[in-house]
Amino acid sequence: MHARLSRFRILGDLVHFLCLGLRSRASLAAENLFLRKQLAFYQERTVKPRRADNPTRLTLVLLSRWFNWRDALTVVRPKTLVAWHRKGFCLFWRRKSEAGRRPIPTALQAMIRQIARENPSWGEERIANELLLKLGLRVSPRTIRKYMPKLPAAPRGGPRGDQRWAVFLRNHARLIVACDFCVVVTAGFRILYVFVVMEHASRRLIHLNATTHPTAAWTRQQLRETIPFDHQYRFIIHDHDAIFSAELDASLTRLGLKVITTPRRSPQANSLCARLIGTLRRECLDWIIPLSEGHLRKILTSWMAHYNRGRPHSSLGPGIPYPRLGDPQVKPCGHHLPVGHQVVATPVLGGLHHEYSVQRLAA
Numbered sequence: 001m002h003a004r005l006s007r008f009r010i011l012g013d014l015v016h017f018l019c020l021g022l023r024s025r026a027s028l029a030a031e032n033l034f035l036r037k038q039l040a041f042y043q044e045r046t047v048k049p050r051r052a053d054n055p056t057r058l059t060l061v062l063l064s065r066w067f068n069w070r071d072a073l074t075v076v077r078p079k080t081l082v083a084w085h086r087k088g089f090c091l092f093w094r095r096k097s098e099a100g101r102r103p104i105p106t107a108l109q110a111m112i113r114q115i116a117r118e119n120p121s122w123g124e125e126r127i128a129n130e131l132l133l134k135l136g137l138r139v140s141p142r143t144i145r146k147y148m149p150k151l152p153a154a155p156r157g158g159p160r161g162d163q164r165w166a167v168f169l170r171n172h173a174r175l176i177v178a179c180d181f182c183v184v185v186t187a188g189f190r191i192l193y194v195f196v197v198m199e200h201a202s203r204r205l206i207h208l209n210a211t212t213h214p215t216a217a218w219t220r221q222q223l224r225e226t227i228p229f230d231h232q233y234r235f236i237i238h239d240h241d242a243i244f245s246a247e248l249d250a251s252l253t254r255l256g257l258k259v260i261t262t263p264r265r266s267p268q269a270n271s272l273c274a275r276l277i278g279t280l281r282r283e284c285l286d287w288i289i290p291l292s293e294g295h296l297r298k299i300l301t302s303w304m305a306h307y308n309r310g311r312p313h314s315s316l317g318p319g320i321p322y323p324r325l326g327d328p329q330v331k332p333c334g335h336h337l338p339v340g341h342q343v344v345a346t347p348v349l350g351g352l353h354h355e356y357s358v359q360r361l362a363a
Contacts, residue, residue: 057084104143104335111343112139112147118345118354121283124148129312133320134356135343138332169272173201175234177227177257178273181214181241182280184296187289192296195219197226198276203313204321205276208300210293216245223248227255235260237270279307287352299349306348310355 061084103109115127122130124141127148131137169176179197186192193214197207207226211218227233236257238244249259262269284303290296308322337343337358346355 129318176200178237180273182277202321208304220248
């Protein structure tokens with residue numbers, strides 16, 4: 001309210017100044033002398049004027065540029081008026097040279113908060129990838145972090161990976177598949193074993209199944225169903241688990257695959273598959289308690305479709321391992337959606353996650 005009144009006062013002074021410009025020079029000189037005579041009475045009585053407010057200071061500073069103000073200044077000392085001018089100069093250039101980027105639109109801020117609220121396990125990079133690939137909105141993860149609750153930093157350290165092994169995995173990523181097991185406990189405290197098979201290059205999850213009694217024969221059958229006879233793979237990675245028997249490795253060799261067994265106590269040797277299992281736990285199994293083996297298979301089937309076709313992966317650029325053929329290609333267009341489009345959220349696993357897309361508004 002005070003700032004609005006100040007603007008009105010400055011505008012009124014400006015209109016008054018323009019009106020005075022239409023008057024004759026003799027009339028202005030007479031009025032100036034008339035006002036000075038009246039001001040002399042206050043100077044003789046040594047009456048102290050009130051403290052000048054900001055609009056008055058600004059008006060005096062602007063008017064001082066039109067004449068020799070030192071002879072006409074009476075309410076304050078000359079150095080005070082010079083200080084006002086310097087302060088205004090500093091405020092002007094401070095405003096012109098403000099550091100930092102402009103804030104993103106309010107609607108986009110609300111959308112980021114909504115996505116973070118609907119998906120508590122997502123981080124800023126995941127939300128940035130979702131906005132870029134699905135909605136065409138390019139927002140930096142650092143910008144998204146400002147509108148999300150800060151999470152505790154992950155502990156650093158741990159064993160260093162072998163560079164030569166990493167180079168091998170990178171060079172032969174398109175020819176490598178990896179597999180591993182993880183354990184799930186049902187609501188009735190039954191232990192189920194989940195078998196995971198993935199491609200290294202595309203990060204695509206090509207097989208996911210569960211059983212109560214994992215055996216070498218069951219595992220061999222799962223791999224036979226997963227790897228076709230006309231495959232392009234050359235290597236398969238697994239650990240020293242007793243389930244991966246010599247007969248199973250021989251069967252894989254007959255399929256044209258070279259078996260690579262990771263060293264003992266070296267989970268980083270099969271890091272991509274271990275990371276996939278960690279993602280499976282963080283995004284699915286840690287939030288849902290399966291009731292039975294059949295219930296767990298339904299959960300895994302739903303999450304596998306979301307992982308392959310709807311979830312952005314930072315390691316792919318970001319990208320989606322196996323995008324749907326019917327999905328339109330969204331081009332990044334800054335902080336605003338295309339005209340005539342809206343954001344549609346599709347719940348996954350009963351609302352545990354959401355997949356976002358841009359659709360044209362109905363006419």
